[in-house]
Amino acid sequence: MALALIVGVGDGLSASLARKLAARGYSLILAARDTGKLEGLAGETGATTVQCDAALSEDMDRLFEEVDAGSEDLAVAIYNPSARTKGALVDLDPTTVRTALDVTAFGAFLMAQQAARRMVRRQSGTILFTGASAGVKGFPRSAPFAMGKFALRGLAQSMARELHPQGVHVGHVVVDGSIGPAGGGSQSTNVNPDAQLDPDAIAETYLSLIDQPRSAWAWEIELRPWVETF
Amino acid sequence: MALALIVGVGDGLSASLARKLAARGYSLILAARDTGKLEGLAGETGATTVQCDAALSEDMDRLFEEVDAGSEDLAVAIYNPSARTKGALVDLDPTTVRTALDVTAFGAFLMAQQAARRMVRRQSGTILFTGASAGVKGFPRSAPFAMGKFALRGLAQSMARELHPQGVHVGHVVVDGSIGPAGGGSQSTNVNPDAQLDPDAIAETYLSLIDQPRSAWAWEIELRPWVETF
Amino acid sequence: MALALIVGVGDGLSASLARKLAARGYSLILAARDTGKLEGLAGETGATTVQCDAALSEDMDRLFEEVDAGSEDLAVAIYNPSARTKGALVDLDPTTVRTALDVTAFGAFLMAQQAARRMVRRQSGTILFTGASAGVKGFPRSAPFAMGKFALRGLAQSMARELHPQGVHVGHVVVDGSIGPAGGGSQSTNVNPDAQLDPDAIAETYLSLIDQPRSAWAWEIELRPWVETF
Amino acid sequence: MALALIVGVGDGLSASLARKLAARGYSLILAARDTGKLEGLAGETGATTVQCDAALSEDMDRLFEEVDAGSEDLAVAIYNPSARTKGALVDLDPTTVRTALDVTAFGAFLMAQQAARRMVRRQSGTILFTGASAGVKGFPRSAPFAMGKFALRGLAQSMARELHPQGVHVGHVVVDGSIGPAGGGSQSTNVNPDAQLDPDAIAETYLSLIDQPRSAWAWEIELRPWVETF
Numbered sequence: 057m058a059l060a061l062i063v064g065v066g067d068g069l070s071a072s073l074a075r076k077l078a079a080r081g082y083s084l085i086l087a088a089r090d091t092g093k094l095e096g097l098a099g100e101t102g103a104t105t106v107q108c109d110a111a112l113s114e115d116m117d118r119l120f121e122e123v124d125a126g127s128e129d130l131a132v133a134i135y136n137p138s139a140r141t142k143g144a145l146v147d148l149d150p151t152t153v154r155t156a157l158d159v160t161a162f163g164a165f166l167m168a169q170q171a172a173r174r175m176v177r178r179q180s181g182t183i184l185f186t187g188a189s190a191g192v193k194g195f196p197r198s199a200p201f202a203m204g205k206f207a208l209r210g211l212a213q214s215m216a217r218e219l220h221p222q223g224v225h226v227g228h229v230v231v232d233g234s235i236g237p238a239g240g241g242s243q244s245t246n247v248n249p250d251a252q253l254d255p256d257a258i259a260e261t262y263l264s265l266i267d268q269p270r271s272a273w274a275w276e277i278e279l280r281p282w283v284e285t286f
Numbered sequence: 287m288a289l290a291l292i293v294g295v296g297d298g299l300s301a302s303l304a305r306k307l308a309a310r311g312y313s314l315i316l317a318a319r320d321t322g323k324l325e326g327l328a329g330e331t332g333a334t335t336v337q338c339d340a341a342l343s344e345d346m347d348r349l350f351e352e353v354d355a356g357s358e359d360l361a362v363a364i365y366n367p368s369a370r371t372k373g374a375l376v377d378l379d380p381t382t383v384r385t386a387l388d389v390t391a392f393g394a395f396l397m398a399q400q401a402a403r404r405m406v407r408r409q410s411g412t413i414l415f416t417g418a419s420a421g422v423k424g425f426p427r428s429a430p431f432a433m434g435k436f437a438l439r440g441l442a443q444s445m446a447r448e449l450h451p452q453g454v455h456v457g458h459v460v461v462d463g464s465i466g467p468a469g470g471g472s473q474s475t476n477v478n479p480d481a482q483l484d485p486d487a488i489a490e491t492y493l494s495l496i497d498q499p500r501s502a503w504a505w506e507i508e509l510r511p512w513v514e515t516f
Numbered sequence: 517m518a519l520a521l522i523v524g525v526g527d528g529l530s531a532s533l534a535r536k537l538a539a540r541g542y543s544l545i546l547a548a549r550d551t552g553k554l555e556g557l558a559g560e561t562g563a564t565t566v567q568c569d570a571a572l573s574e575d576m577d578r579l580f581e582e583v584d585a586g587s588e589d590l591a592v593a594i595y596n597p598s599a600r601t602k603g604a605l606v607d608l609d610p611t612t613v614r615t616a617l618d619v620t621a622f623g624a625f626l627m628a629q630q631a632a633r634r635m636v637r638r639q640s641g642t643i644l645f646t647g648a649s650a651g652v653k654g655f656p657r658s659a660p661f662a663m664g665k666f667a668l669r670g671l672a673q674s675m676a677r678e679l680h681p682q683g684v685h686v687g688h689v690v691v692d693g694s695i696g697p698a699g700g701g702s703q704s705t706n707v708n709p710d711a712q713l714d715p716d717a718i719a720e721t722y723l724s725l726i727d728q729p730r731s732a733w734a735w736e737i738e739l740r741p742w743v744e745t746f
Numbered sequence: 747m748a749l750a751l752i753v754g755v756g757d758g759l760s761a762s763l764a765r766k767l768a769a770r771g772y773s774l775i776l777a778a779r780d781t782g783k784l785e786g787l788a789g790e791t792g793a794t795t796v797q798c799d800a801a802l803s804e805d806m807d808r809l810f811e812e813v814d815a816g817s818e819d820l821a822v823a824i825y826n827p828s829a830r831t832k833g834a835l836v837d838l839d840p841t842t843v844r845t846a847l848d849v850t851a852f853g854a855f856l857m858a859q860q861a862a863r864r865m866v867r868r869q870s871g872t873i874l875f876t877g878a879s880a881g882v883k884g885f886p887r888s889a890p891f892a893m894g895k896f897a898l899r900g901l902a903q904s905m906a907r908e909l910h911p912q913g914v915h916v917g918h919v920v921v922d923g924s925i926g927p928a929g930g931g932s933q934s935t936n937v938n939p940d941a942q943l944d945p946d947a948i949a950e951t952y953l954s955l956i957d958q959p960r961s962a963w964a965w966e967i968e969l970r971p972w973v974e975t976f
Contacts, residue, residue, distance in 0.1 A: 147799030163346035204899025210892035213884030257502035264494040272487035282500035424673030432670035440666025443654030656771035717962035724954040732947035742960035
């Protein structure tokens, strides 16, 4: 079959994506800064895990050596990581702003460039970015997150205009809200489960983007729970 | 099963939608100003056809009497009609502007209100509008189309914010480009088939919106062919 | 000097505009459905008043006969009227939706077309529309206002793309918030005066758009009070 | 009077801004990586020049020591620098992407934070960012510029929401097109002077933002030449 790469695995969305892609027959590579926590998911999905700090060129290079090690073509590449710091603008530590740009946007570029090199050659493949409402609306006391997610959206939009005519599909999924447990039903008693996104539900939209025929491609889609005001 | 209503049937997209919805087991009502041309499609999909000028309240009322005549719940309502006139602003006949607003936006309201009345009661159902890039970008020499499609988008966005928390899913599909024949392969020798949207491909996205769990709803998605510059 | 036309006079913004334009030496025509209330302002600014239902072609034609009656060129045309109805979508009277489209958008087209005919000839002039945040964001329980103001924005954007290269400046001013009394200082004790826009402050931005050299034109600007969340 | 700071001086826009602010009576500090080229402008406007690499925290700290050295309050702070690299995504040197983020967005944060600390205290002041159409539309073969300018816009929007209620005005000016010589009249014979923005015309809009009463603040304005298609 084909290979799917997920960078930034750990939270519920990545796990849902991994399970759904595995169920479709994709071979999987899961990359994370801390691969220790991925053992269960890797066992369940037959995935290879790779330790990788996404904002470091050398780590990303090493990850793609792993991608090239197998015989399967890279069909899907998904980028999830982000860094955020909340706080009054005047109080922010500048290093957290730089980290936000590095982890949220620069790492996305590093993965996307490597993935694009392999996909453009075959005029085929899908690159997906996990965005946030902070990428379309800059919230107060959240400048670093806004900067990182806006930059990510700019990358995705520029890539869509550049790579779509080369046969590579680029998608930016704006996740508006907090992600709850798969299957719904938050454990926490002070969270309204209807106010959270079920990661399995989000993952379905990722799959539908992967499935889109190139005659009618979307480059962006915004998802939020039915009860969410926006 | 359940009932699906398509208003503004005739072009390739409506026919693709009708076939895919019928294949899923929906009962169908197809409404058009001229139902003569729908006989083949109606026969193929088992649909009921209703003559209806979408911008006329009384026609829309009559159409929904037909919707209520059966025993099935209205699960899906899709609005397609639009009117456009190209030309320099200074040369436009004001009546064409009014018609554009009526057919593209006011008729959409009429259908959406009737559909919403039935869906809100059951806290369930999907209302979809066929938009255009003219609804997000006002092109020169095309003021009437811009006015109509912007108004349609305003309706859809207002409805999404109002009806999502009531369990009714509202979607606005921005179709960016001209729609070619189903299955691709334009008959015309001077059209690049890659530059047209395959109506079957568009219809797949309508279905994926209908399928979205309410935990992760999109209210808008933009579709264009892979080779389209934007 | 030159002539300035303001359609939809009555509220504080129109009066501020009239005073500031008169102070700059423009001759003024003020149009409103009810001109009775304009006597004071007309006296103060030396304006001619014309009774006009902006959504009626024949009224708009008559208004522009008045525009042509003098010897001055039409340099500025401003459109303010809008109609809104609040309420649940399912409860709206369809006639209020049609009225909202007519007053907010169709009347704007009627004025803009007549103004453009006179300005394109001279490759000079400014046409300004008073928008609202409802034109960029569709609020719940406010579908008619969203439809009208979105349509108005589509008109303005289409016109900007078409008429700017012909030397006619088109501007859409998004007023986000309620307009208080000129000079600030709300009479009402339960309104925070900081939360309202001073019409004199808004009018200053209209003037700055009129003043922009064509080398650096804006087609849209959003205004809100400093304390307004958005 | 009051102090105005311009970071990233050199091109025509900064010089126009410096001249117009000086003419209004502001004391000026002009910061640039290479201050050698600023001698003439500094002499003409009575400005102090400071050598500063805007993306370096220590340089920015040193610049604001200079700001604090005088007795005047910082009333205006303007950030202009940007870095761009054109080219196919697959061919880009990752270091140019990081530089684009650093110069275009991170440096803007550094200046804005320091300026905000001084302005929030007095609940007064204006911070302006020079944006580009690349910040609202990601162009192909221009990913680094898109990333940097999108991030800048995210910063500006987040700051506007956070600082406006604290009395500090934040503005993002989208300059759409190339900037020609002040006063128009391009020297080059193969440039249409109408297709370029006159920096004096752009600077007028910066001044009008500085002048806006807080009752009606804009946080963004887009400027382009009248003949520019968009």
